[in-house]
Amino acid sequence: MKSVASAGAAVSLMTGQSAFAAGESGYWSKDLPNDKLVDMFTTIVRIRWHERTMADKMASDPNYRGYNHFYAGQEAVAAGVCAALNNKGGVLEADLVYSTHRPTGHAIAKGMDMKKMAAEEEFKATGINNGYAGEMHLSDASIGFIGADGMIGPGPVIATGSAFAIKARGSKQVVVNFGGDGTYATPHFHATLNNAALLKLPFIYVLENNLYHQYAHYSYSCPMKDIADAARTYRIPGVVVDGQDVFQVYNVAKIAVDRARAGEGPTLIEAKTYRYYNHWGAPGVKPGELGAFGYDPLAISSFRPEREVRAWMQRDPVVIARDVLINWGVLTRARADQIEAAAKQEAIEAFAWAAQQPNCKPEDGLRNVFVEGVVPARQFG
Numbered sequence: 513m514k515s516v517a518s519a520g521a522a523v524s525l526m527t528g529q530s531a532f533a534a535g536e537s538g539y540w541s542k543d544l545p546n547d548k549l550v551d552m553f554t555t556i557v558r559i560r561w562h563e564r565t566m567a568d569k570m571a572s573d574p575n576y577r578g579y580n581h582f583y584a585g586q587e588a589v590a591a592g593v594c595a596a597l598n599n600k601g602g603v604l605e606a607d608l609v610y611s612t613h614r615p616t617g618h619a620i621a622k623g624m625d626m627k628k629m630a631a632e633e634e635f636k637a638t639g640i641n642n643g644y645a646g647e648m649h650l651s652d653a654s655i656g657f658i659g660a661d662g663m664i665g666p667g668p669v670i671a672t673g674s675a676f677a678i679k680a681r682g683s684k685q686v687v688v689n690f691g692g693d694g695t696y697a698t699p700h701f702h703a704t705l706n707n708a709a710l711l712k713l714p715f716i717y718v719l720e721n722n723l724y725h726q727y728a729h730y731s732y733s734c735p736m737k738d739i740a741d742a743a744r745t746y747r748i749p750g751v752v753v754d755g756q757d758v759f760q761v762y763n764v765a766k767i768a769v770d771r772a773r774a775g776e777g778p779t780l781i782e783a784k785t786y787r788y789y790n791h792w793g794a795p796g797v798k799p800g801e802l803g804a805f806g807y808d809p810l811a812i813s814s815f816r817p818e819r820e821v822r823a824w825m826q827r828d829p830v831v832i833a834r835d836v837l838i839n840w841g842v843l844t845r846a847r848a849d850q851i852e853a854a855a856k857q858e859a860i861e862a863f864a865w866a867a868q869q870p871n872c873k874p875e876d877g878l879r880n881v882f883v884e885g886v887v888p889a890r891q892f893g
């Protein structure tokens with residue numbers, strides 16, 4: 513067992529085991545400045561209202577062209593992890609985030625502009641990626657958000673390439689790769705952790721275990737209860753954290769980030785969490801209501817018992833963060849309500865702005881494909 517005393521937290525990381533169960537990390541985040549704590553709550557409600565607004569739009573507006581793999585329910589993971597990162601300065605300065613097919617929470621937590629993001633989700637010409645990306649390929653180099661990735665598997669391998677480059681340059685950046693429980697069974701997961709461990713890369717694998725990959729429970733593809741136990745094989749810290757509690761997520765992320773920056777190598781963090789909507793799109797969504805229950809026509813059967821969804825919704829990341837901050841005297845109820853109302857308004861305005869934006873033109877499809885003129889050979893220059 514390796515103590516991480518330098519981080520000042522009342523926690524320790526065990527090499528090769530799930531280091532500490534939810535609740536044991538102690539609220540080290542309580543020592544953060546109030547502004548920082550309020551920022552984490554704000555990030556959570558901004559993500560939540562982005563998701564709710566978009567889900568309602570998908571369910572109610574047949575002309576809406578956007579789609580999403582909704583992140584509602586998992587907000588505390590993105591918010592807690594990104595609060596421990598440097599999110600400014602472009603790819604040579606900011607910490608880098610590699611995201612998944614479920615990227616909208618990661619993007620907002622990293623600092624993506626919500627209006628440009630909403631426009632991108634509708635494939636508008638003024639979207640953050642000029643309409644080329646949509647939800648599944650969102651990216652913003654200026655904040656170190658390398659981007660979403662529709663492929664289950666290869667992302668972390670590329671992320672370790674960035675971590676290797678950072679190490680070679682002697683930069684103090686770190687790389688975070690988000691991945692789902694579905695990535696455990698891919699060869700990339702294991703190659704990534706093996707290489708990151710052998711090369712002692714500044715790399716953190718944040719595995720969001722929301723119990724399902726598409727429509728199958730993770731126990732169908734992983735023999736362990738805690739996927740963090742896989743870290744034992746690679747002799748790196750493996751940490752289980754309550755993914756519904758942003759302050760606990762922040763604690764473990766901060767320790768892992770400090771470790772990586774200090775040249776001590778990678779960490780695997782498994783955040784136990786849950787998503788409130790179905791795997792993809794808005795089946796089962798009733799406008800105005802949070803979450804989707806019951807039959808998903810894309811699944812073979814109704815794979816998630818409604819009571820399971822509702823039980824997880826009792827441990828809602830918005831409510832947990834809000835109650836902790838009210839309990840600590842950091843927020844009043846009235847201020848928390850104001851912050852949430854402002855987040856809702858921001859999301860409504862972002863989608864309204866996006867709806868007014870111009871569509872791409874057919875000829876835009878050929879932009880960035882062919883280069884005009886002569887391209888000098890650069891590989892030896």
Ligand SMILES: Cc1ncc(C[n+]2csc(CCOP(=O)(O)OP(=O)(O)O)c2C)c(N)n1
Binds near residue numbers: 613614692724791
């Ligand atoms: C290589 C590859 N195989 C299959 C898919 C289809 N697919 C999309 S999402 C998904 C499951 C992902 O599950 P998980 O990693 O747990 O993430 P979650 O959706 O739960 O966030 C699969 C198999 C894909 N996108 N890429």
Ligand SMILES: [Mg+2]
Binds near residue numbers: 693720723725726
């Ligand atoms: Mg999953």
